[in-house]
Amino acid sequence: MKHLKALIGLLLIVSLFVAGCTNEQDRVAQKGQTGTNKPSSQENQAQASTSDEIPAKLKKPIKVAAVTQFSIGTFSSQYISGVKEQVEKFGGQVQIYNADNDLAKMASYVETAINQKVDGILIDHGKADALAPSVRKAVAAGIPVVAFDSDLDIPGVTVIDQDDYTLAWNSLRSLAQDINGKGNIVYIWVAGFTPMERRNVIYEAFKKRYPNIKEIARFGNASSNTALDTQSQMEALLKKYPKKGDIAAVFAPWDEFAKGATRAIQQAGRTEIKVYGIDLSDEDLQLMQAQNSPWTVTTATDPADVGRLQVRFLYQKIAGEPTPQVYSIQPHLVDKRTLPKQTISMKDLGKYVPGWGQSQAGTSPWMKKLIEANKK
Known part of the structure; x- marks a missing residue:
C-alpha cells in the first residue's frame, strides 16, 4: 500500500508538472497577442489575419538570417531544407549561420545579422544565458525573432518546440x-x-x-x-x-x-x-x-515541417501580425510494426501516421498569394 501511495503521488506530480507547462504556454501565448482577436485554441492563435492582400512589408524580397547551434545529422539537414524551401517560396533570401556547437559563436552570428539589418532572424537551439543579450538587441532594433528548441523567454520573441x-x-x-x-x-x-x-x-x-x-x-x-x-x-x-x-x-x-x-x-x-x-x-x-x-x-515531428512553420511565424511577425510567444508542435508516435513492409519515405508517412507533416499553424490568407507572386 505504501508503494501504491508513492506511485499515485509521483503520477500526480508529473501530471501537474506537464499541465503546468501547458498552462504556462497558454498564458504566455495570450500575453504575447496583440489586437482584438481572441483565438479559442493554440492553432487559431497562429492564424491572425483575415485579409488575402499581401502586406506592404512583404512586397519586397525579405532577408532572413538562420542561426543554428549545430547541423549534426539528417534531422538538422531536413529542418534546414524546410526553412530554405519556405523562405524561397515566399520570394525571400536566407543565410544559414552554423555555430558548430559554439554558443559564443552563435551569439556573434546574431550580432552579425543585426549589423547586416536583416528583416528577420531564426534561431535553432542555443541557450538563453548565451543568446539573450544579442536577441534583446535584435528586438530593440525592430528585427523579429523566432526561435526553435531554445529556452529563450524574451517578450516579443516566439519560441516553438516539439513538446x-x-x-x-x-x-x-x-x-x-x-x-x-x-x-x-x-x-x-x-x-x-x-x-x-x-x-x-x-x-x-x-x-x-x-x-x-x-x-x-x-x-x-x-x-x-x-x-x-x-x-x-x-x-x-x-x-x-x-x-x-x-x-x-x-x-x-x-x-x-x-x-x-x-x-x-x-x-x-x-x-x-x-x-x-x-x-x-x-x-x-x-x-x-x-x-x-x-x-x-x-x-x-516532421523536421522540414518544423522549419516551414518557423518561417511562417517569422513572416507573420514581419507583417505586423500577432503570434504566440510559445508554441508546441504536436508530436507523433511512429511504431515500425504499423508500417508497411516496403520501404517508405517521410513524404509517405502521413498515410500511416495520421496528421504527420500537416501542420497548418502560422498560416495567413495572404501567404497563398505571396507564393503565387513569387513562382519562378
Whole structure:
C-alpha cells in the first residue's frame, strides 16, 4: 500500500508538472497577442489575419538570417531544407549561420545579422544565458525573432518546440509496455541542450514510475560524429553484457544516438535488444524499416515541417501580425510494426501516421498569394 501511495503521488506530480507547462504556454501565448482577436485554441492563435492582400512589408524580397547551434545529422539537414524551401517560396533570401556547437559563436552570428539589418532572424537551439543579450538587441532594433528548441523567454520573441515532455513520455511508455515493466535498459543522453534536458525530466520520473526497469548504463556526447561515437560506445557495452537478456532495451532521446545504438546492435546480432528513440528523418526511417532492425519506436515531428512553420511565424511577425510567444508542435508516435513492409519515405508517412507533416499553424490568407507572386 505504501508503494501504491508513492506511485499515485509521483503520477500526480508529473501530471501537474506537464499541465503546468501547458498552462504556462497558454498564458504566455495570450500575453504575447496583440489586437482584438481572441483565438479559442493554440492553432487559431497562429492564424491572425483575415485579409488575402499581401502586406506592404512583404512586397519586397525579405532577408532572413538562420542561426543554428549545430547541423549534426539528417534531422538538422531536413529542418534546414524546410526553412530554405519556405523562405524561397515566399520570394525571400536566407543565410544559414552554423555555430558548430559554439554558443559564443552563435551569439556573434546574431550580432552579425543585426549589423547586416536583416528583416528577420531564426534561431535553432542555443541557450538563453548565451543568446539573450544579442536577441534583446535584435528586438530593440525592430528585427523579429523566432526561435526553435531554445529556452529563450524574451517578450516579443516566439519560441516553438516539439513538446519534449510528450516526445519522451510516448517513447518511454511504449518501451515499458513492450518489456512488461521489467528489465535492464541503457540510457544514451547528453546535457547542455534545452530539448535534451526537458526529455530528461520525464525520464527521471519514468524511472520512479517503473522501479523494476533498471538503468545499467548511461553515456552519450554530441560531436561531429555522434552516431559513430555512439556506435563504438554501444559496441563496448554489448561486450560487457554479452548474454541475451542482459539488456532489454535502449532509450535514445536523439536520433543520432538511436542510429548509433541500432547499428551496434545489428552488427553484434543482438536484435533481441529494442531501441526506442526520439526524432525522425528519411535515413532514420530506412534504418527502422530494415529487416530485423532493433529500432522499434520513435516519437517525432516532421523536421522540414518544423522549419516551414518557423518561417511562417517569422513572416507573420514581419507583417505586423500577432503570434504566440510559445508554441508546441504536436508530436507523433511512429511504431515500425504499423508500417508497411516496403520501404517508405517521410513524404509517405502521413498515410500511416495520421496528421504527420500537416501542420497548418502560422498560416495567413495572404501567404497563398505571396507564393503565387513569387513562382519562378
